[in-house]
Amino acid sequence: MQTISTHWRPILIFGALMSLVAVHAQQTQETKRGKHRTVSVYDKSSDLTTVRTPTMSVREVTGKTEEMTPNGAKFNLPSETLELMAHYSYAGRTPTIPDQVVLSFLSLAEGEFKYSAKSQVAVVADASRVSLGTVVIADRRSDTHMPGGSKGFLRETLQVTLSAEDYKRLVSASKLRMMLDKTEFTLTKDQLKLLRALFEEWQP
Numbered sequence: 779m780q781t782i783s784t785h786w787r788p789i790l791i792f793g794a795l796m797s798l799v800a801v802h803a804q805q806t807q808e809t810k811r812g813k814h815r816t817v818s819v820y821d822k823s824s825d826l827t828t829v830r831t832p833t834m835s836v837r838e839v840t841g842k843t844e845e846m847t848p849n850g851a852k853f854n855l856p857s858e859t860l861e862l863m864a865h866y867s868y869a870g871r872t873p874t875i876p877d878q879v880v881l882s883f884l885s886l887a888e889g890e891f892k893y894s895a896k897s898q899v900a901v902v903a904d905a906s907r908v909s910l911g912t913v914v915i916a917d918r919r920s921d922t923h924m925p926g927g928s929k930g931f932l933r934e935t936l937q938v939t940l941s942a943e944d945y946k947r948l949v950s951a952s953k954l955r956m957m958l959d960k961t962e963f964t965l966t967k968d969q970l971k972l973l974r975a976l977f978e979e980w981q982p
Contacts, residue, residue: 815975820871827873829979830865831972833884836956836963841888857888860961862969864945864976875980879945883913883936883958886921891932897959899938903951910938913958942977949973 820827841857861884868874881899885892899910917935936958940948948954955964965973 815972816979825870826867827869827871828865828867829873829976831863831976833861833863834965834969834972836860836862836965836969837961855888856886858892859886860884860958860963862956862965864973866942866976873979876942878939879942879976880937880939881910881945882916884933885936886931886933888931891918891934892961893934893936893959897936898957900957901948902953902955902957903948904953908948910940913938942980946977949977 816829816831818827818829837858837860838856839858840854842854863882863884864879865882866876866879868876883893883899893913893915895913895915897913899913901908901910913936915934916937917933919933921931921933949970951970953964954970955962
């Protein structure tokens with residue numbers, strides 16, 4: 779094993795991104811970059827620019843909690859979702875080639891935090907298995923926006939950092955499967971394109 783060095787969904791995405799970037803709307807300037815693939819957010823208060831991919835849904839488990847649409851149709855809320863995004867930051871507004879890239883896993887689960895500070899991340903890039911190490915818990919909280927459910931929904935943001943070159947090598951694979959503890963998922967071709975777009979930002 780190789781080891782590398784160090785209909786409600788918009789609500790979840792918005793809340794998670796705000797905690798990741800830690801900005802207020804009146805303090806930021808958000809710009810779409812490239813061919814609609816990445817977003818750059820500038821925070822005036824910290825003089826920091828964050829470049830990120832869109833948030834990608836990689837897992838959804840249908841739950842038992844029922845909700846109703848405005849037109850009266852019933853549907854079941856998912857009991858668990860997992861989303862993925864990648865991002866890096868630099869000082870000021872002048873684009874800088876990053877040394878590191880952060881992978882963020884955005885988890886929402888009914889009644890429990892699914893992961894812990896001991897959670898491990900690994901990937902299989904084509905035929906090569908690579909360990910990315912242990913996550914850092916960047917955020918944990920109750921999701922007060924989610925309706926229904928006697929147990930309530932809990933949200934957590936887990937992050938793992940890798941070098942820019944390691945990131946580029948991994949997402950350049952033709953097939954990429956990821957493991958967060960016992961949760962496994964394979965990225966689609968479109969999702970891989972979105973991850974690759976992040977390093978295309980710093981190509982000469």
